[in-house]
Structure formats: structure tokens, C-alpha cells
Amino acid sequence: VGAKGLCVKPGGAAFAFSGSQFVPQSEDKLIFTPNDPRSLMKLNVDFRSIKGHKFNKVDGSKPTPPLLNLSKDSDKGGGYIFEFDNVGNRDLCRDFVARVLGKHQGTVPARTNVPSEKSAVSTGPEQLSSAEMERRMKLLREDSELQKLHKKFVLGNILQESEFWATRKNLLDDETNKASKQKPGFKSAMLADVRPSADGQTNKVTFSLTTEIIHQIFAEKPAVHRAFLDYVPKKLSEKDFWTKYCRAEYLLRTKNTLAAKAEAADDEELAMFLKNDDILAKEAKLKIKRVDPTLDMEADAGDDYIHLPDHGILRDGSRETADIDSELARRTLSQDLNRHAAVVLEGRSTDIESTDTKTVAEALARSKKEPPPSSAADDASHERLVKVARMTEIEDLQAPRSLPYAPLCIKDPREYFDSQQANALRPLGSNDGRKARSCSLSTDDAFRHLMDQISSVKMNCPVVQSDVALKVLNELNEGISRSRRLNLKNPQDSLLGRLPHRTRDELMDHWTAIQELLRHFWSSYPITTAVLSNKVQRLKEAMTQIYQKLQDIKESAQPDVRHEISQLVKPMTQALDAAFYHDQQQKSSKAGTGSKPNGF
Amino acid sequence: MDYRPSRMAVVAKCAEAFIREFFDQNPLSHVGLVTIKDGISHRLTEIGGSPESQINALMGKLECSGDSSLQNALELVNGYLNQIPSYGHKEVLFLYSALNTCDPGDIMETIEKCKKSKVRCSVIGLAAEIFICKHLCEETGGSYTVALDESHFKELLLEHAPPPPAIAEYAAANLIKMGFPQRGAEDLISICSCHKKIKSGAEGYICPRCKVNVCELPTECRTCGLTLVSSPHLARSYHHLFPVAPFDEVTFKLGQKGGQNCFGCQQSLINTGGQSNIHVRCPKCNHHFCFDCDIYIHESLHNCPGCESQRSSSR
Numbered sequence: 001v002g003a004k005g006l007c008v009k010p011g012g013a014a015f016a017f018s019g020s021q022f023v024p025q026s027e028d029k030l031i032f033t034p035n036d037p038r039s040l041m042k043l044n045v046d047f048r049s050i051k052g053h054k055f056n057k058v059d060g061s062k063p064t065p066p067l068l069n070l071s072k073d074s075d076k077g078g079g080y081i082f083e084f085d086n087v088g089n090r091d092l093c094r095d096f097v098a099r100v101l102g103k104h105q106g107t108v109p110a111r112t113n114v115p116s117e118k119s120a121v122s123t124g125p126e127q128l129s130s131a132e133m134e135r136r137m138k139l140l141r142e143d144s145e146l147q148k149l150h151k152k153f154v155l156g157n158i159l160q161e162s163e164f165w166a167t168r169k170n171l172l173d174d175e176t177n178k179a180s181k182q183k184p185g186f187k188s189a190m191l192a193d194v195r196p197s198a199d200g201q202t203n204k205v206t207f208s209l210t211t212e213i214i215h216q217i218f219a220e221k222p223a224v225h226r227a228f229l230d231y232v233p234k235k236l237s238e239k240d241f242w243t244k245y246c247r248a249e250y251l252l253r254t255k256n257t258l259a260a261k262a263e264a265a266d267d268e269e270l271a272m273f274l275k276n277d278d279i280l281a282k283e284a285k286l287k288i289k290r291v292d293p294t295l296d297m298e299a300d301a302g303d304d305y306i307h308l309p310d311h312g313i314l315r316d317g318s319r320e321t322a323d324i325d326s327e328l329a330r331r332t333l334s335q336d337l338n339r340h341a342a343v344v345l346e347g348r349s350t351d352i353e354s355t356d357t358k359t360v361a362e363a364l365a366r367s368k369k370e371p372p373p374s375s376a377a378d379d380a381s382h383e384r385l386v387k388v389a390r391m392t393e394i395e396d397l398q399a400p401r402s403l404p405y406a407p408l409c410i411k412d413p414r415e416y417f418d419s420q421q422a423n424a425l426r427p428l429g430s431n432d433g434r435k436a437r438s439c440s441l442s443t444d445d446a447f448r449h450l451m452d453q454i455s456s457v458k459m460n461c462p463v464v465q466s467d468v469a470l471k472v473l474n475e476l477n478e479g480i481s482r483s484r485r486l487n488l489k490n491p492q493d494s495l496l497g498r499l500p501h502r503t504r505d506e507l508m509d510h511w512t513a514i515q516e517l518l519r520h521f522w523s524s525y526p527i528t529t530a531v532l533s534n535k536v537q538r539l540k541e542a543m544t545q546i547y548q549k550l551q552d553i554k555e556s557a558q559p560d561v562r563h564e565i566s567q568l569v570k571p572m573t574q575a576l577d578a579a580f581y582h583d584q585q586q587k588s589s590k591a592g593t594g595s596k597p598n599g600f
Numbered sequence: 601m602d603y604r605p606s607r608m609a610v611v612a613k614c615a616e617a618f619i620r621e622f623f624d625q626n627p628l629s630h631v632g633l634v635t636i637k638d639g640i641s642h643r644l645t646e647i648g649g650s651p652e653s654q655i656n657a658l659m660g661k662l663e664c665s666g667d668s669s670l671q672n673a674l675e676l677v678n679g680y681l682n683q684i685p686s687y688g689h690k691e692v693l694f695l696y697s698a699l700n701t702c703d704p705g706d707i708m709e710t711i712e713k714c715k716k717s718k719v720r721c722s723v724i725g726l727a728a729e730i731f732i733c734k735h736l737c738e739e740t741g742g743s744y745t746v747a748l749d750e751s752h753f754k755e756l757l758l759e760h761a762p763p764p765p766a767i768a769e770y771a772a773a774n775l776i777k778m779g780f781p782q783r784g785a786e787d788l789i790s791i792c793s794c795h796k797k798i799k800s801g802a803e804g805y806i807c808p809r810c811k812v813n814v815c816e817l818p819t820e821c822r823t824c825g826l827t828l829v830s831s832p833h834l835a836r837s838y839h840h841l842f843p844v845a846p847f848d849e850v851t852f853k854l855g856q857k858g859g860q861n862c863f864g865c866q867q868s869l870i871n872t873g874g875q876s877n878i879h880v881r882c883p884k885c886n887h888h889f890c891f892d893c894d895i896y897i898h899e900s901l902h903n904c905p906g907c908e909s910q911r912s913s914s915r
Contacts, residue, residue, distance in 0.1 A: 182672040183704040184639030347705035403741045406771040408841060483800070504798075511791055515812075515823060522810060522824035567789045568798070571813065575823070578811040 136165065148509070149516055153542075186216050186344055188337075207246040217245075218361055219343050222279035227272055228361050248273030280339070499564045507553070507568055510546060514572055517543055521579050525586065540583065547576050603750055607697050607726060612658045614754045615695065619658075621761040623651045625840070627818055627833040633657060634677060638666030639702050641673040647680060649818060668696070670732065671703035674710045674721070681719055687774035690719045691742075693760055696733060697726035707732060711739050718770040724756050741767050763840055778834075779826045781805035784813065793822050839902035847880035847894055863906050864893035882906050 140147050153164060209217075218225040224245065232241050248270055251259060264271035441449075521539045524532045550569050557565045603610040619631060631654055632647035645657045673694070681690040692714075701707065714721060714736075722742035723733040729746050737744035743760075747753035784790050784806050790813040791798055804813040810824040818829040852860075852870055861868055862879070867890060869879045880894045881887065887906030889897065897904055 182640045182669075182675065184667070185669055185671075185702040185704040187667060187702055188700070344703065345706045401738060403767045403769065405765040406768040409773075410841075508791075508796065508798075512796070515793060518810060518812070518823045568791075570788065571790045571811075574811045578809070582809070 220339055223277040244270050245273055499561055608664050610750055611695050614757050616655050616658050618757045619651050619654050625761050627836050636668045636673050639669045641676045667702035668698040669703050670701040671707040671710045686772050692721045694723040696723050699727050711736055714740055779808045779828045781807055781828050844904050847882055849878055850881045852877035862890040863887040864889050
């Protein structure tokens with residue numbers, strides 16, 4: 001695979017190879033040889049020394065080339081950065097590297113006989129679709145940290161596969177997947193129709209039709225659709241079909257009736273385009289039958305196919321004769337608009353994937369529903385009528401429709417404080433803390449009593465010696481200013497400066513594992529089912545193990561770094577302690593002994 | 601008068617100001633951004649509680665092209681808002697500059713769906729009034745306004761920052777568990793749970809339940825899922841429920857005892873030179889304030905200093 005490589009050695013020197021071969025030699029080694037036979041540089045890398053891999057996302061806008069970064073042990077630093085010619089090659093190499101790394105670190109991500117079947121208690125094998133499986137494997141391949149976690153927990157039988165992925169739903173949920181479920185609508189710009197571009201010099205006009213436009217034509221003009229299915233490719237070629245269609249449209253638009261009649265007489269197919277759409281006419285007739293006869297049937301130019309007999313009453317009687325004579329269609333913009341709106345409201349059923357018009361036409365034909373039997377049609381039409389009636393209200397004449405607001409209702413805060421008082425008094429032994437304690441002291445008595453108690457405290461000498469107090473204050477001040485100075489200088493290094501990187505990374509790995517465990521732990525409370533209690537059991541065992549490991553690390557540390565290690569380990573043990581404590585509390589409260597302050 | 605340099609630039613700039621103002625007034629809320637391009641809507645940012653991530657996305661390169669589809673946008677947003685817990689209020693604000701909507705199906709059905717999932721939709725138009733936007737806002741209980749120019753647009757946008765009154769059917773009252781974390785000790789080391797960085801304990805907050813460090817508030821603890829806030833955040837949301845009563849305008853009467861200095865800033869309220877002596881007075885505690893303090897009290901402070909400084913026994 002052709003690649004360019006940059007090898008970054010610890011000292012910071014970079015060696016560049018160009019036009020070289022990136023050859024995964026075997027599962028263990030990687031050999032990188034330059035194409036130039038004169039160069040002596042060769043790179044022989046053992047995969048065991050590679051600890052992680054990273055890659056950059058490539059998109060067309062930025063000119064960065066696809067890179068693959070293999071990082072070695074971070075203690076010594078260094079690693080290799082390979083620059084590839086194209087993304088496909090880089091992805092191949094990346095997948096290979098991921099697989100090898102996984103093998104070396106113990107996972108086999110390529111084959112996923114779902115480990116949930118191996119675990120001790122399974123809620124039944126998970127039914128995963130292959131797409132889901134693909135996505136998970138892809139995520140594991142891309143992120144080596146995730147892979148490590150996966151191997152540790154899922155294959156170590158601590159967590160089940162489903163639980164592991166449950167918290168990572170947002171990674172799995174492909175955003176493009178969601179967005180691609182949306183379909184763009186039909187543009188009404190089509191109503192202006194496909195405008196021809198006229199070349200000023202010759203007499204030709206050019207129409208350009210895309211698949212989208214063709215789809216729209218088929219949806220809005222069912223007669224054309226039927227003609228396409230009938231004639232192509234038997235009688236006409238596709239190009240001829242569209243040429244005739246465009247010619248018909250051109251003639252219609254120029255309203256050149258004489259030329260249209262002449263051409264219609266010659267050419268049978270052209271005549272068909274120039275006629276009225278009879279499928280639509282049939283549908284309009286059906287529609288009329290279902291209309292509520294109490295509606296005003298006075299039709300106007302906005303309705304389609306007004307020339308049909310017994311379809312509405314024309315206001316202007318004089319046009320009747322002329323229309324029935326000619327066979328050619330006279331379509332107005334409002335008729336087209338209504339037809340377009342009807343098509344849009346029906347919804348877009350098919351997706352355009354292919355560019356072949358024949359398949360598009362067939363797909364559309366398949367998706368067209370047969371007119372339903374009359375009873376079902378009645379229900380559907382009744383629903384539609386209700387909707388139409390609601391939408392045709394004249395909004396200016398309606399009262400403003402604003403939804404009522406929720407009134408503010410705040411309970412008396414004394415209720416809360418009283419119940420808290422009851423809670424506080426209960427452990428003091430009174431049977432029913434709710435009984436108000438009757439106090440019979442007056443203000444004077446209480447004040448005198450308090451004064452007596454205060455004066456009985458011997459205040460001969462001050463509580464704290466003044467010079468001791470000064471010393472303590474000074475030391476505290478110094479400590480705070482020292483740590484603040486260190487923070488400002490260089491946070492990362494100075495905090496744990498002397499800690500070697502390897503130990504720090506090891507501890508951070510432990511921390512990632514702890515975080516994952518804790519997340520699952522806290523999400524399982526309150527424990528309601530046996531599955532959850534089982535899970536908590538497993539998690540607790542794992543947590544105890546890690547706790548032990550941390551203690552061991554702390555004890556076995558060298559004296560000069562011990563303080564820093566213990567500092568780093570402290571927050572981890574604190575978090576684990578909190579979890580254990582919570583678990584204990586839950587158990588004891590379930591046993592019924594302790595009281596729960598504040599309802600926790 | 602159209603928007604300069606381009607509508608997209610103006611909208612992005614005003615949206616940034618809106619997001620800052622919104623998080624100022626509602627620190628416990630979350631915001632996400634969605635764009636509509638070529639008839640399909642895309643999610644720009646996830647719904648989150650930190651203004652920085654939203655503003656970074658707005659500052660990036662934003663392109664617009666093609667038709668706009670109200671239905672697709674509503675469907676996408678509905679999908680995301682369905683994951684919000686029931687005590688949260690769901691709202692969509694459209695900044696709409698197109699004059700039509702090019703939809704794949706019946707948009708009325710989508711509007712019904714939004715109504716059912718209790719999403720309140722509002723629209724701010726940049727061009728002209730469109731019937732479908734008006735219908736959408738009326739059905740879902742939102743507000744529809746059309747901007748005349750850039751400053752008017754900004755004004756309309758910022759009006760959406762304070763929370764609207766809750767609609768009775770949409771509001772569900774619930775008890776929510778919240779944690780009030782404290783800062784860690786200065787000399788301790790802690791590991792941040794969001795970035796996995798080691799830092800000093802004083803730089804973050806410790807979750808009171810699981811003792812893990814978080815960087816900023818308000819947020820949800822990544823480990824135990826507890827909502828973590830600080831009391832000023834809660835107080836800021838509380839103020840919308842109990843606004844300060846509007847002050848009455850009064851003039852200075854001769855022989856009046858007191859009321860010569862503003863109770864807030866101690867400046868003299870008596871103007872020499874025959875100017876009108878109008879100032880304001882709180883109807884509850886009867887203290888006098890100047891106009892500047894009035895604006896400050898009602899817009900930023902949300903508490904009347906006179907009422908607060910009275911002894912609680914008198915309340």
C-alpha cells in the first residue's frame with residue numbers, strides 16, 4: 001500500500017520516507033520499505049511495541065491527507081505517523097492494525113459470537129440485527145480505549161454486552177441515519193414547469209429533465225405515467241418519448257392551438273399528451289360522488305376538469321360549447337397548483353435511489369394503491385371532511401384560541417419543616433415525633449437560663465494561645481500560596497511531577513475502568529429485580545478487586561513517589577468508598593433498622 | 601430594508617446573543633440547534649446545558665441552500681425532544697426566512713403530533729407572514745412574530761429568553777433530586793470525570809453522592825446521574841415565579857417626611873431647577889427609589905432592597 005511515513009523518535013527527530021510500501025508483514029511485524037531502492041532506510045516495527053492507534057477524519061473541505069498514527073509506549077514517547085494517498089488505503093491499514101492490536105491485547109473483535117451468551121446470568125441472548133453488530137464492531141475498531149474497556153468487562157464476564165452498550169447509545173445512534181430518513185418534498189417550482197433554454201442562434205429549445213423532475217411528472221400526471229409504461233421501450237425509445245412530451249408542453253405553453261391540432265392529427269402519441277388526463281378525470285368523478293351534497297357545488301376555475309359533464313355548474317355559461325368541441329386541454333395555473341397540492345398531501349411513498357426512469361416508473365406504479373372498496377372509502381372520506389371543515393374556519397371570526405395557563409401552586413413551606421422536625425425527633429426516642437412538644441418557658445426564663453449556661457463556662461484564659469494561632473495561620477497561608485503558585489506555572493507536570501508516566505498511565509487506566517464500573521453501579525439503584533441485584537453483585541466484586549489493586553500499588557511504590565501515588569489514588573478510593581457506603585446503607589435500610597434522613 | 605451582510609450572518613449573530621441571554625435567565629435549561637438545508641433538516645449541535653458548545657457551532661461556517669421544509673424539521677426535533685423527562689417543558693423556536701415550505705407529506709399531521717407530544721412551537725419570520733407558521737404557532741400555543749429589520753429581529757428574539765407561562769395541560773409537577781456540590785480542597789488532587797485530566801481539587805466540584813469531580817455547573821454527574829446545581833442557579837429560575845411588584849410613580853410633595861434620597865443608591869431625589877420630581881415607590885415597603893434603581897431591581901436584582909431589609913416578623 002502506497003504511503004508516506006514520518007517516524008517520530010523520542011528525541012524529536014523525524015525521518016520522512018516517500019513513495020514507500022506499507023507492508024503488514026505478518027500479524028507481528030510491520031515492514032515499511034521505501035520504493036526507492038537506493039535508500040537504505042527501512043522500518044521494521046514489532047506490533048507488540050505499538051500500544052494505540054489514532055486516525056484523523058478526512059472530509060473534502062480541508063486539504064489534510066489521511067493519517068494513521070501508531071503510538072508506542074507513552075513513557076518513552078515516540079510513534080509513527082503514516083500519511084496515505086487516499087482514504088481507502090488508510091482505512092484498510094487501520095482496520096488491519098486494529099485487528100492485530102486487539103489480538104495482542106486479547107480481544108478478537110472481528111468475530112463476535114455475542115458474549116452475552118457466555119455470561120453466567122443472561123436474560124436470553126440478545127437479538128441484534130446485523131447492522132447493529134456492524135456498528136458496534138466499527139466503534140470498537142475505531143477507538144482502542146473503548147476496545148480495552150470492552151475486553152475487560154464484557155469478556156471478563158463482569159458486564160453484559162447489552163449493558164455495556166446501553167450507556168453508549170449516542171455513539172451507536174448514527175446521526176446520518178436519522179437525517180437520511182427524511183425525504184425532501186416535491187418542489188412547487190416545477191409548476192413553472194421545465195423551462196426550456198433557447199439558444200439565440202438556432203431555432204432549438206432545450207429541456208433538461210432530471211430523475212427528480214421525472215418522478216414528479218409521473219406523480220402528477222398519471223396519464224403520462226401510464227403512457228410511459230405502455231410505450232417504452234416497445235414502441236418508443238425513452239428519448240423519443242420525452243422529446244414528444246416536451247414538444248407537447250411547448251405547444252401548450254405557447255397556446256398555439258392551430259399548430260397543436262395539426263400536429264395532433266399527425267402524431268398519435270403527441271396527441272395523447274395534448275389531450276386531457278383521463279385518469280385524473282376518472283378520479284375527479286369518483287371524488288364528486290363522495291362529496292356531501294349539502295355543500296355548495298358551485299365550482300370555479302380552481303377546480304380541475306370543469307369541462308366534464310355533471311361536474312359542477314359553470315358560472316359563465318357561454319364557454320360551454322367551445323370547450324366540448326376541442327379535444328385539446330386548457331390547463332390553468334390554479335388547476336396545476338391544486339393537482340400539485342393533492343399529490344403532496346398524499347405523501348411521498350417511494351425513494352428515488354436509481355437513476356433509471358424505467359425502474360422509477362415501475363416503482364411508482366407498484367406503490368399506487370387501488371381505490372378502496374366503497375365502505376372503507378366512506379370512513380376515510382368522512383375523516384377528511386371533518387378535517388376540511390375544521391380547516392376552513394375563517395380565523396378572523398373565531399375567538400382567540402389560547403390554551404389556559406397553569407396556576408402557580410406552592411405548598412406551605414411549614415409542612416416541609418414540620419415533617420423534617422418529626423424526622424429529627426424520631427431517633428431521640430419519642431414515639432410520635434409529630435406530637436408538638438408543649439413548652440412552657442417564657443422568653444425571660446429562656447434568656448436567663450441561657451445566660452447562666454454561658455457564664456458558667458470558665459473564660460479565664462483564651463481558648464487558643466495567640467502565638468500558636470499566628471504560627472498556624474502563617475503556615476496555612478504559605479501552603480495555600482505555594483500550591484497556587486505551582487498551579488499557575490504548569491498544572492499537569494507540577495502536580496504529579498515526579499510520577500513516572502508509566503505508573504500514571506496505569507493508574508489512569510484503572511480510573512477509566514473504575515468510572516465505567518461506577519456508572520453501571522449507580523444506574524442500577526434502586527434495586528428492583530433479581531437481574532439488577534445480580535449485576536450489582538458482579539460490579540461489587542470487580543470494584544473490590546480494583547480497590548485491592550490500588551492498595552497494592554500504593555504499598556509497593558518506591559518511597560520517592562509514594563506520596564504522589566497516594567495522592568492520585570485518593571480520589572479513586574474515595575469514589576469507590578462512596579459507592580460501597582451507599583450499597584451498605586441501602587442494604588441496612590432494606591433490613592429495616594436505620595432511619596432515612598431526608599428521605600435519601 | 602434587508603439584512604446585511606447576509607441573513608445567515610445576522611441570524612447567527614443574534615442567535616449567539618440569544619443563547620447567552622437564555623442561559624443567563626434559565627441556567628437549568630438545555631438548548632440544541634438544528635438547520636434546514638435543501639429540504640432536509642440536520643442537527644447542528646446536541647441538546648446540552650453549556651452555552652459554549654452551541655456558540656462554537658454558530659461561529660463556524662454555516663451554509664444555507666435550497667428549499668426549507670417545516671415538516672422535516674418538526675419531525676427531527678420531535679424525535680429529539682421525546683427523550684426529555686416529563687417534568688421538562690419542550691419548546692421549538694424557528695428562525696424562518698423562507699416564504700414557503702416544501703414538505704414530503706401532510707404537515708397538518710406533523711402539527712398534530714407536536715401538539716400531542718406537548719411541544720410549544722414559536723416562529724420568528726424574517727420575510728413575511730406565512731399562514732402555515734401562524735397555524736403551527738396557534739395550534740401549539742406558541743407565538744408568531746415577523747421582524748421588520750435587524751434591531752427589531754434581535755428584540756423579538758430576546759423576548760423569547762425569559763420563560764413563558766406554563767400551559768396547564770403541558771405542565772407536570774414532579775419532585776426532582778438535585779445535588780449541591782462543594783469545591784474540593786485546594787491541596788488535593790482530583791481527576792476530572794469529563795475530560796479525564798488530573799487537576800487540583802479546587803478547580804472543580806465534588807458530587808455529593810458519588811464523590812467524583814465535575815468541571816462546571818449546572819450539569820448532570822456522569823457517574824451517578826444526579827443533577828448538580830449551585831444555589832444561585834436555582835435562585836435565578838425561581839425569580840421568574842415571584843417577580844418584584846411593579847413600582848408606583850410618585851412625585852415629591854412638599855412637607856413629606858422621608859423619601860428624599862433613593863433607598864437603593866442614596867442619591868437625592870429632589871431635583872433643583874424646576875424639573876419634575878417623579879420617582880418610584882415600592883407598594884409593599886413604601887421605600888422610594890430612583891429610575892435607575894428601578895430598572896436594576898426589576899431586571900437584574902429581582903429583589904426589592906426595601907422589602908428584604910425589613911424584619912421578617914413584619915412579613
